[in-house]
Amino acid sequence: MTGEQRDPDSLRLGHSDAWARAHIIPFAVFMGFLLLLQVFANFFGWEHPAAPWWRHWPEQWIYPLQTIVTLVLVAKWWKYYEFRWSWKWSAVGVVFGAVGIGFWLLPTVMYDRLGLTGETTGWMKWLGLAEREKGFNPAEAFGDGTPAYWAALVMRFVRAAVVVALVEEIMWRSFMMRFVSDWEGDYWKRPFGQASWKSYLLVTGLFMVAHSPTDYAGAFIYGSLTYVLCIWSKNLGACVVMHAVANLLMGLFAITYGKYGLW
Structure with a gap:
């Protein structure tokens, strides 16, 4: 049997280094582009009416580039991923995604319903009650409804x-x-979705801090729900579907209600 024909389990057990690279590098490159955005904005960004769009809104070209490069890397290592796609668990993932993003968006909805203005403090701030109107908005750069606007918006949804x-x-x-369950041993041999308090607390905590503090409460609830789906379904594809549905709904909410700071 050739390497190309082997299933993900055999690749995981037989090629641990390549398996680890396939899981780490796409995420690392994705995060690297976020660092590039910060560096470019700090040193070359120019928020001025006369500034060209690529300097005023560098996210409008860095995000599409990030999307394409990361997709190429995922495709390159696709054979190493144990998705195990299932209609049943994908449907469950859709429900979990809708519920999870509902909790994530709730603080922003409450901010408006409570008639709050400006920046919140104390418990409201930590629960994520914020205006969330400043963020990714291609209409600012290209004009609403232009071909460039739609291209940027489509690429943003593909990214999310x-x-x-x-x-x-x-x-x-x-x-x-x-990895966090057995980093000193043969962690790659552990079955997908194996439950442990260590993995729950560490992975959910890391997932939280990978987002902005405003999103910590939502990220904790969402990350906890994803963990439940993971150990219940033992299905990576279901977790991907959950995340895809959640981000799709968040993007639709952002552009419908002008909450561009959500994404």
Whole structure:
């Protein structure tokens, strides 16, 4: 049997180094582009009416580049991922994704319903009650409804609902849950979705801090729900579907209600 024909389990057990690279590198490259965005904005960004769009809104070209490069890497190592796609668990993932993102969006909805203005403090701030209107908005750069606007928006949804869903679940659920459970041993041999308090607390905590403090409460609840789905379904594909649905709904909410700071 050739390497290309082997199933993900045999690749995981027989090629641990390549398996680890396949799980870590796409996520690392994805995060590297976020660092690039910060560096470019700090040293070359220019928030001025006369600034060209690529300097005023560098996310409008860095995000699409990030999306394409990361997708290429995921495709390169696709054979190493144990998705085990299932209609049943994918449907469950859809429900979990809708519920999870509902909790994530609730603080922003409550901010408006309570008639709050400006920046919140104390418990409201830590629960995520914020305006969330400043963020990714291609209409600012290209004009509402222009071809460039639609291209940027489509790529943003591909990034959120496809790339982020894949690289984060591959990293957090498929790799990190195994690694934190047995980092001094043969962690790659552990079955997917094996429950432990250590993996729950560490992976959920890391998932939280990978987001902004405003999102900590939502990320904790969402990460906990994903953990439940992971150990219940033993199905990475279900976790990816959950993440994809959640990010799709969040993006639709953001552009519908002008809450661009959510994404």
